[in-house]
Amino acid sequence: MNIKSYRLLRWLGNGLVYFILTAFAFVMLFPFAYMLSTSLKIPSDTFRYPPRMLPRDPVSQAVPGYDEPLPLYYVLVNGEKTQFALAQSNLKVGRYAPAENLSQVVERRLTEVRPTGGAMNPQSVTVDGKEQKLFDVTVDGQVIPMILVSQTTVGEFVNPQNPQEKVYQNVRLSEPVENVSAHPENYSDVIALRGLDRALTNTALVTILVVLGQLATSVIGGYAFARLRFAGRDTVFVLYLGTIMIPFVMLIVPLYQLMVFIGWTDRLVSLVMPWIFTAYGTFLMRQHFITFPKEIEEAALIDGASRLQILSKILIPASVPALATQSTFTFLYAWNSFIWPLIVINVGNEENHVLTLALNVLRGRASDTPNLILAGAAIAILPPLVVFILGQHFFVESVASSGVKG
Amino acid sequence: MTHPTQAHTPNAALPLLAAWRGLFAVLAATLAALLWTNQAPADLALWLKIVFSLVLGLAALLSLFAIFHILRRSHTGRSLALGLDYLGFVASFVTVLHLGQVFVGIDSFADTFGRGIPALGVVLLGYLIDAAGERSPFNGTQTTLRQIGRWVALIGFGFFLWQVSALQGILFVASSLANPAGFTALGSAAIFGLALWGMWRNPAAQALNSKNQHEAMLNGWLFLSPNLIGFLIFFAGPLLLSFYFSFTDSDAFNPPNWVGLENYAKILNIRFAGLESATQLARDVVDIKIYDEVGRLTWGSGGILFAAADKFFWLALRNTLTFALFAVPLSVLPALVLANILNSKLPGMKFFRAVYFLPSIAAIVGISLVWQWLYNATIGYINYFITLGIEFWNAAFNAGLVDPKIQWVSDEKTALFAVILIAAWQTVGFNTVLFLAGLQNIPGELYEAATVDGAGAWDKFWRITIPMLAPSTFYVISTTTIQAMQVFEQVFILMNPAEGPNNSTLTLVLYLYRSGFVNFKQGYASAIAWVLFIVIFGLTLLQFQRQRKSSIYEA
Amino acid sequence: MKHNLLWKFASLLVVLSFVFAACGAPATEAPAATEAPAATEAPAEPAPAEEVSLRWRTRPDNQEEIDVYSNISAELDAEMEGITLTYEPGGTEGANYQEQLRAEVAAGTAPDVFWIPGTDVADFATRGLILNAADLAAATDGYSADAFYPGPMAHLTYNPETAASGAESGALWGLPRDVSTFALYLNLDLIAEAGAPDPRELAAKGEWDWDAFLEVAQKTRALGSDIYGYGASAWWGPYGVWLNAAGGGFFNAERTACALNTPESLAGLDFQRALYADYDVATPYGEDPEPPFRAGKVAMFQNGRWATPGVRTVEFNWDVVELPKGPNVTQGNWLFWGAYVINAKTEHPEEAWKLVQALTTAQTQGKVAALGANIPSRQSQEAFDAFLTFTPPANNQAFLNGLADSPATEGPLWAGSWPEYDKIMGPAIQAVLTGSKSVDDFGATICDEADKVFVK
Structure with missing residues (x-):
C-alpha cells in the first residue's frame, strides 16, 4: 500500500x-x-x-378600507406567489358540475349563481334516481346549467395595495406570511404566573443544604472508617456496604410514616434530612482516605495535632477532587429528585414546591400551552446544564473516577 | 490529652459521676414507665411505645452497669458513661432545635433566602479576590489582596445574614424555647454536656486507666457518630420498619395489624393451567374468584395460561424486566462503541464527550416533558422525521412504503419502547464516559505487543479491549440494570394515565407508588418493595457470578 | 494546579445556582417585605383570639379558574366574621389531585375544606377521611338538600352503615360545588368547509343521532389527513357515554355488580371502536385531542363545560351542540359533579361547615359559573337563566339539554372501590379502542375481573 x-x-x-x-x-x-x-x-x-x-x-398589514390590520397569506396570482390580506373567511361556495359529467367541477360562490329557468320556474334533473336542482353557472363567458355537488368555504383575499383586486381560495390550506420572532417573555410569564421563582429558590436552597450536609457527615464518617481503629468498626462498615445496593424506593413508605410522626411532612426539611446521611457517600470518602499516605498523618500526630486538625488542615485540602466528585453527584441527585418530594410535599402548598413538583403541576395546568411547559422545563434543566458546560472537564473526570473506583 | 493545669485530685469527681449514672438510670426507667401511663408526654403507637421503652430500659441498665465499672476503676465504665451521655446530649440538642422550630424554619429561610442571594455573590467575590491574592506572584499585592478579599467576604456574609433576617430568626428561635418544654430540653442538654465534660477530662480518664487504644476507640465512634446516628434514623430504621410493615395491613390512617405472610402470599399466588384451545376463557381453567389472567402462551390446539391473584404485580414485573432487557443493551452497547471512537486521539473528542454527557445531567421530569411533545403522534418531530424518511425512500427507490404514523405513547405496542428510548438516550453518555475511563486505564504496551504479533484492529478489540474492560463493563451493566429496575419518573410524566395503554407501562416502582400512595395499602406496598429488592439483588448477583467466571477464564 | 481548577469549579457551581435562584428573588421580595419576617417564621403566630383560620382547596385546570377561586376566597373572607380564609389551588387531574389529598389527610396537613370529584366520595367517606356533617346540617337554619340536584345528593347523603340515603339517612358528606355534562365543541369553520350539515340545526329538528353524527364526522375527516371529525380524551367519561347511549352502563342499577358485558354496553363500545378503527374519523385514542382541536384540526370535540374557558381563546368560529342520541334514544350523558367536603381532622368543624355552605350559595356558584367552567349545582330557573347568558358559546342550551336528558350520575361505588374498578376497566377498554382486543373478548372476561372489587 x-x-x-x-x-x-x-x-x-x-x-x-x-x-x-x-x-x-x-x-x-x-x-x-x-x-x-x-x-x-x-x-x-x-x-x-x-x-x-x-x-x-404571523404578519398582519393595514389595508385601506378595513379598520383592523389583516393577516397576510401567500396566494397565487397569475401563477405567481403574492402576499394578499385575508379580508373575509367562511364564504360559502358551491361545487357545481353538469349532470352528464359530474367530474367537471367548478367552484362558484352561492351568491353568483341563479336557478336555471328563473326563480319562478326552477328546473331540475334526475341523477342516480335523485332529483337535483339545476343552476346557471357561467364558465368562460358561457352559461351552463349545472347541479350542486357539494359545498365548501373559501376566504376573500385582497391585494393590500389595491383592495379591489380580490382572490378567493381555501383559507386553511393557504400559507400564512410569517416572520421569525422569539418570545422570551414566555419565561417571565411562567415564572410570574406559575410561581416557578419560589420553586427555583427552594430547589437551590435544598440542594445546597444537602450537598454541604452530606459532605460534612461523609467526610468525618469516611475518615473514621479509613483511619481510626476501634472495636466494632468493621462490623459497622460491612453494614454500610450491605445497604449501598438497597434502592431508595424501598424506603418511601416507612420514611413517609416517619415524616408524619416527626411532623415534617410538607416541610422543606423533609427533603434535606434523609439525604444528609448516606452510606454511599461515606463509602466513597473512605475509599479515598485509605489511599492517602499514612506517614504524613503519623508525623502530624507526633507533633501533637488532634485528629480533627489533621482532617481539616491536611486531609481535606488534599481531597478536593474527591469532595467535588461527591458534590457533583449529590447536586444532580438533589436537584433532579422527584418521587420523594411528590410524596411528602403538599400539592397545594406551592410555597414549598421544588422545581420538579412545580413542573408536574404546570403540565396539568398549562396542557394547551406547550411553549410555557417547555419554558418551565428549560428553567429546571438549564442551571445544571450551564454548570456542566462551564465545569465540564471536571464533571466528566469525576464520573469516570467513580466508575474506576467503584 | 495532657492538660497540666488541671491538677485536681483524680478521685474527687468520680463519686459525683457515678451518682449521676444512678440518677440517669432512675430517670430513664421512670420515663420508660411513664410512657405506659396516662401521663405519657406524647401519644404514641403501640410499637413505638415498645421501641422507646426498650431503648430507655437498656439505657438504664447500661447506666447501672457503668456504675459498677466506674467503682472498679475499669475503663469500660468510662466508655459506657460517655456513650450514654453523648446520646443523651445529642437527643436533647436535637430536641432543642426541634422545639426552637429550627427544622421547620427552613421553610421560612427559603422565604427570605432569595433576598440574600446577591449578598452571597459578594461573599463569593471576596473569596475570588482572596484566591487571586493567593496566586499573585508579588508579595505585596498578595497580602493586600487577601486582606481585601477576606473583608469583602465578611461584609458580604454580614449583609447576607441581614438580608435573610437572621436576627429575627434567632430571636424567634429563642422565643419558641421560652417555655417549660424548651427549658427542660436546654437544661438536660446542659446537664449531659457537663457530665460529658467531666468524664472526658484528663483526671477522670487517668482515674479510669485510659489507654491509647481507648482514646482511639472513643475518637472513632465520635467521628462516626453524626453519620451513624442519621443513618440509623433515616435509613436502617426505616428499612427495618419497611420489613415490619410488609407483614401488616398498614394503611397510613389506622394502626397496623399483623397479617403474617398474607401480603407476600398474595403477590406470589400464581397458577399455571393448560388450555384446550387458544381461546379458552380463564374462568374455565382457574378459580376466577381469586385469579386473573396475566398472559397466555398458545400453540396449535392448546396452550398454557398464566394467572395470578394480583395480576398488576406480574404485569409490572413483566414490564420492568422487558424495560431492563432493552434499555440496558441500548444504553451500554452504543456507549461501548462511542467510547472506543472517542478514545482515538483525533481532535474534538472532548467536545463530543461533553455533548453525549449532557442528557444525563438534565432533570428526568423536564426531559420527559420535552419527549412527550416529540412523541406526539400528530404534530411531533419524531413522526415528522419518519414521514420525511419514508417520503425520501419512496421517491428514491420508487418503493411503496406506508407511513406508520406511530402513536408512540398511546399505543400499547410502542408505549414501553418509547420509555426505553428516553432512558437509553439519557444514560448512554454517562456510560460512554465510564467506558472511556476504563479504556484509558488499559496499558498501551498491550496493544503495542499485539501489533508486533501482527494482530489486526478487530483482534485487538476482542482479545485486549473487551477482556481488559471487564471491570468497567460489570460496573456499567450493574448500575444501569439497578437504575432500569427502578424506572418511574419517565412513565409518570410521559404517560397519561401513568400505567399507560392497557397497563403496558405499569412498572414495579409505579405499582409500589400506586399501592402505597393511591390505594394506601402501605403494608402491601412494603411487601412489593422487598420483592423488588430481591429481584434487583438476584440480577446483580447473577452479573457478579458471570463477571467472576469470565475473570477466572481470563486468568 | 488541581486546586485552582477546583476553586473555579466550586465557585462556578455556587455562583450559578445563586444567579439562577436570584432570577426569582425580586418577585419574592415584594410580599416578604410587607410582613415582618418574624411573622413568616412563626407558623403558630397567634391570630386575634376569635379569628379562626381555615384553608380550602379545589382542583383548578387553568389560571383563570385559580383567579376566580382566589377572588371568591377573598370576598368570603371579608363577609364571614371570625374566619380567615386561605385558598390553595390543588394539583390538576393529571397531577394526582385526589391521591395527593389522601396522603395529606393521612399526614394531617390537608386543608380544612376541600373539593373532591363525585367518584371519590365513597372512598374518602369509608376511610374516615371526611367529616359526616349531618348533625351540623340538622342544627342549621335554612339548610335544605332539595335545592341541589338529587343525583349528587343521593350519594352525598348515603349512609354506608344503613345503606340508606336521603335527608333522614344520618349522613351528609358535603355539598356539591357544581355540575357539568358533556357536549360536543364544534369547529364551525371545518364543518362549513366540508359542506356538512350544521349539527345545531339537526339537534333543533330532533335529527341529531349517531347516523347524523357519523356523517358530519366522515365529511370533515375527508378534508385532509390531518383533519379529524371527532376527538375525545381517554378516560371513563367519554367512553361511558357511548355505553350509556346504547342502553348499557358500567354497573347494574344497584351499583353492586359489573354490567360492562351486557349486549347494550358492548354495542355502545363497538360503535365507539368503529369510530376509531372502521371509519377512522377520530383523533388517535389516548392522545390528548384538545391541542389539535384548539389548533383547528378537529371538527367535534367531546368535553365537559370545564373546557369552555380554554376553548374561548381559539381563533376559529365555534359553538357547542348536545351529544347525539343513540339507539336507546338518549344522549347517554353524564351528570358530572364534585363536592366540598370537610377534613375529618379539622379543628374547626363548625366554621368549616359554614364555609362549605358559603361556597355553595347561589351567589358564589353564579360567580364561578360566569367564568364558564361549570354549571351551578342548585336547580333553579334563575340559575338556568343566568347560565344561558354566560356566552360564548351561544348554544349554552346544549348543556342544559344534556342535564335534562336524564343523564347517568357520576358516582362513587359504595359497594366497592371506584379507583380499583377504574384501573381494571380503563386499560381493557383502551385495548379494545386501540384494536388490540376484540369486543367479544372484552365482553367474555371483563366482569370476571371487575366484579372482584365489589365487597360481597
Missing part, C-alpha cells in the same frame, strides 16, 4: 468517525434544541404541522 492511498483511507475513516459522532451528537442535542425553540414560540405556532425549529409570528 503506498502512502497516498493509505492517507486517503485514513482520511475516509476519520470522515466516517466524525459522521457517526455528529449523528449521535444530533440525537443527543435535538431534544434540547426543540425545548429551547418551543419555549420561545407563541402557542398556535407550537401546534403547527409540519413542525419548524425557528419561532415565527
Whole structure:
C-alpha cells in the first residue's frame, strides 16, 4: 500500500468517525434544541404541522378600507406567489358540475349563481334516481346549467395595495406570511404566573443544604472508617456496604410514616434530612482516605495535632477532587429528585414546591400551552446544564473516577 | 490529652459521676414507665411505645452497669458513661432545635433566602479576590489582596445574614424555647454536656486507666457518630420498619395489624393451567374468584395460561424486566462503541464527550416533558422525521412504503419502547464516559505487543479491549440494570394515565407508588418493595457470578 | 494546579445556582417585605383570639379558574366574621389531585375544606377521611338538600352503615360545588368547509343521532389527513357515554355488580371502536385531542363545560351542540359533579361547615359559573337563566339539554372501590379502542375481573 492511498483511507475513516459522532451528537442535542425553540414560540405556532425549529409570528398589514390590520397569506396570482390580506373567511361556495359529467367541477360562490329557468320556474334533473336542482353557472363567458355537488368555504383575499383586486381560495390550506420572532417573555410569564421563582429558590436552597450536609457527615464518617481503629468498626462498615445496593424506593413508605410522626411532612426539611446521611457517600470518602499516605498523618500526630486538625488542615485540602466528585453527584441527585418530594410535599402548598413538583403541576395546568411547559422545563434543566458546560472537564473526570473506583 | 493545669485530685469527681449514672438510670426507667401511663408526654403507637421503652430500659441498665465499672476503676465504665451521655446530649440538642422550630424554619429561610442571594455573590467575590491574592506572584499585592478579599467576604456574609433576617430568626428561635418544654430540653442538654465534660477530662480518664487504644476507640465512634446516628434514623430504621410493615395491613390512617405472610402470599399466588384451545376463557381453567389472567402462551390446539391473584404485580414485573432487557443493551452497547471512537486521539473528542454527557445531567421530569411533545403522534418531530424518511425512500427507490404514523405513547405496542428510548438516550453518555475511563486505564504496551504479533484492529478489540474492560463493563451493566429496575419518573410524566395503554407501562416502582400512595395499602406496598429488592439483588448477583467466571477464564 | 481548577469549579457551581435562584428573588421580595419576617417564621403566630383560620382547596385546570377561586376566597373572607380564609389551588387531574389529598389527610396537613370529584366520595367517606356533617346540617337554619340536584345528593347523603340515603339517612358528606355534562365543541369553520350539515340545526329538528353524527364526522375527516371529525380524551367519561347511549352502563342499577358485558354496553363500545378503527374519523385514542382541536384540526370535540374557558381563546368560529342520541334514544350523558367536603381532622368543624355552605350559595356558584367552567349545582330557573347568558358559546342550551336528558350520575361505588374498578376497566377498554382486543373478548372476561372489587 503506498502512502497516498493509505492517507486517503485514513482520511475516509476519520470522515466516517466524525459522521457517526455528529449523528449521535444530533440525537443527543435535538431534544434540547426543540425545548429551547418551543419555549420561545407563541402557542398556535407550537401546534403547527409540519413542525419548524425557528419561532415565527404571523404578519398582519393595514389595508385601506378595513379598520383592523389583516393577516397576510401567500396566494397565487397569475401563477405567481403574492402576499394578499385575508379580508373575509367562511364564504360559502358551491361545487357545481353538469349532470352528464359530474367530474367537471367548478367552484362558484352561492351568491353568483341563479336557478336555471328563473326563480319562478326552477328546473331540475334526475341523477342516480335523485332529483337535483339545476343552476346557471357561467364558465368562460358561457352559461351552463349545472347541479350542486357539494359545498365548501373559501376566504376573500385582497391585494393590500389595491383592495379591489380580490382572490378567493381555501383559507386553511393557504400559507400564512410569517416572520421569525422569539418570545422570551414566555419565561417571565411562567415564572410570574406559575410561581416557578419560589420553586427555583427552594430547589437551590435544598440542594445546597444537602450537598454541604452530606459532605460534612461523609467526610468525618469516611475518615473514621479509613483511619481510626476501634472495636466494632468493621462490623459497622460491612453494614454500610450491605445497604449501598438497597434502592431508595424501598424506603418511601416507612420514611413517609416517619415524616408524619416527626411532623415534617410538607416541610422543606423533609427533603434535606434523609439525604444528609448516606452510606454511599461515606463509602466513597473512605475509599479515598485509605489511599492517602499514612506517614504524613503519623508525623502530624507526633507533633501533637488532634485528629480533627489533621482532617481539616491536611486531609481535606488534599481531597478536593474527591469532595467535588461527591458534590457533583449529590447536586444532580438533589436537584433532579422527584418521587420523594411528590410524596411528602403538599400539592397545594406551592410555597414549598421544588422545581420538579412545580413542573408536574404546570403540565396539568398549562396542557394547551406547550411553549410555557417547555419554558418551565428549560428553567429546571438549564442551571445544571450551564454548570456542566462551564465545569465540564471536571464533571466528566469525576464520573469516570467513580466508575474506576467503584 | 495532657492538660497540666488541671491538677485536681483524680478521685474527687468520680463519686459525683457515678451518682449521676444512678440518677440517669432512675430517670430513664421512670420515663420508660411513664410512657405506659396516662401521663405519657406524647401519644404514641403501640410499637413505638415498645421501641422507646426498650431503648430507655437498656439505657438504664447500661447506666447501672457503668456504675459498677466506674467503682472498679475499669475503663469500660468510662466508655459506657460517655456513650450514654453523648446520646443523651445529642437527643436533647436535637430536641432543642426541634422545639426552637429550627427544622421547620427552613421553610421560612427559603422565604427570605432569595433576598440574600446577591449578598452571597459578594461573599463569593471576596473569596475570588482572596484566591487571586493567593496566586499573585508579588508579595505585596498578595497580602493586600487577601486582606481585601477576606473583608469583602465578611461584609458580604454580614449583609447576607441581614438580608435573610437572621436576627429575627434567632430571636424567634429563642422565643419558641421560652417555655417549660424548651427549658427542660436546654437544661438536660446542659446537664449531659457537663457530665460529658467531666468524664472526658484528663483526671477522670487517668482515674479510669485510659489507654491509647481507648482514646482511639472513643475518637472513632465520635467521628462516626453524626453519620451513624442519621443513618440509623433515616435509613436502617426505616428499612427495618419497611420489613415490619410488609407483614401488616398498614394503611397510613389506622394502626397496623399483623397479617403474617398474607401480603407476600398474595403477590406470589400464581397458577399455571393448560388450555384446550387458544381461546379458552380463564374462568374455565382457574378459580376466577381469586385469579386473573396475566398472559397466555398458545400453540396449535392448546396452550398454557398464566394467572395470578394480583395480576398488576406480574404485569409490572413483566414490564420492568422487558424495560431492563432493552434499555440496558441500548444504553451500554452504543456507549461501548462511542467510547472506543472517542478514545482515538483525533481532535474534538472532548467536545463530543461533553455533548453525549449532557442528557444525563438534565432533570428526568423536564426531559420527559420535552419527549412527550416529540412523541406526539400528530404534530411531533419524531413522526415528522419518519414521514420525511419514508417520503425520501419512496421517491428514491420508487418503493411503496406506508407511513406508520406511530402513536408512540398511546399505543400499547410502542408505549414501553418509547420509555426505553428516553432512558437509553439519557444514560448512554454517562456510560460512554465510564467506558472511556476504563479504556484509558488499559496499558498501551498491550496493544503495542499485539501489533508486533501482527494482530489486526478487530483482534485487538476482542482479545485486549473487551477482556481488559471487564471491570468497567460489570460496573456499567450493574448500575444501569439497578437504575432500569427502578424506572418511574419517565412513565409518570410521559404517560397519561401513568400505567399507560392497557397497563403496558405499569412498572414495579409505579405499582409500589400506586399501592402505597393511591390505594394506601402501605403494608402491601412494603411487601412489593422487598420483592423488588430481591429481584434487583438476584440480577446483580447473577452479573457478579458471570463477571467472576469470565475473570477466572481470563486468568 | 488541581486546586485552582477546583476553586473555579466550586465557585462556578455556587455562583450559578445563586444567579439562577436570584432570577426569582425580586418577585419574592415584594410580599416578604410587607410582613415582618418574624411573622413568616412563626407558623403558630397567634391570630386575634376569635379569628379562626381555615384553608380550602379545589382542583383548578387553568389560571383563570385559580383567579376566580382566589377572588371568591377573598370576598368570603371579608363577609364571614371570625374566619380567615386561605385558598390553595390543588394539583390538576393529571397531577394526582385526589391521591395527593389522601396522603395529606393521612399526614394531617390537608386543608380544612376541600373539593373532591363525585367518584371519590365513597372512598374518602369509608376511610374516615371526611367529616359526616349531618348533625351540623340538622342544627342549621335554612339548610335544605332539595335545592341541589338529587343525583349528587343521593350519594352525598348515603349512609354506608344503613345503606340508606336521603335527608333522614344520618349522613351528609358535603355539598356539591357544581355540575357539568358533556357536549360536543364544534369547529364551525371545518364543518362549513366540508359542506356538512350544521349539527345545531339537526339537534333543533330532533335529527341529531349517531347516523347524523357519523356523517358530519366522515365529511370533515375527508378534508385532509390531518383533519379529524371527532376527538375525545381517554378516560371513563367519554367512553361511558357511548355505553350509556346504547342502553348499557358500567354497573347494574344497584351499583353492586359489573354490567360492562351486557349486549347494550358492548354495542355502545363497538360503535365507539368503529369510530376509531372502521371509519377512522377520530383523533388517535389516548392522545390528548384538545391541542389539535384548539389548533383547528378537529371538527367535534367531546368535553365537559370545564373546557369552555380554554376553548374561548381559539381563533376559529365555534359553538357547542348536545351529544347525539343513540339507539336507546338518549344522549347517554353524564351528570358530572364534585363536592366540598370537610377534613375529618379539622379543628374547626363548625366554621368549616359554614364555609362549605358559603361556597355553595347561589351567589358564589353564579360567580364561578360566569367564568364558564361549570354549571351551578342548585336547580333553579334563575340559575338556568343566568347560565344561558354566560356566552360564548351561544348554544349554552346544549348543556342544559344534556342535564335534562336524564343523564347517568357520576358516582362513587359504595359497594366497592371506584379507583380499583377504574384501573381494571380503563386499560381493557383502551385495548379494545386501540384494536388490540376484540369486543367479544372484552365482553367474555371483563366482569370476571371487575366484579372482584365489589365487597360481597
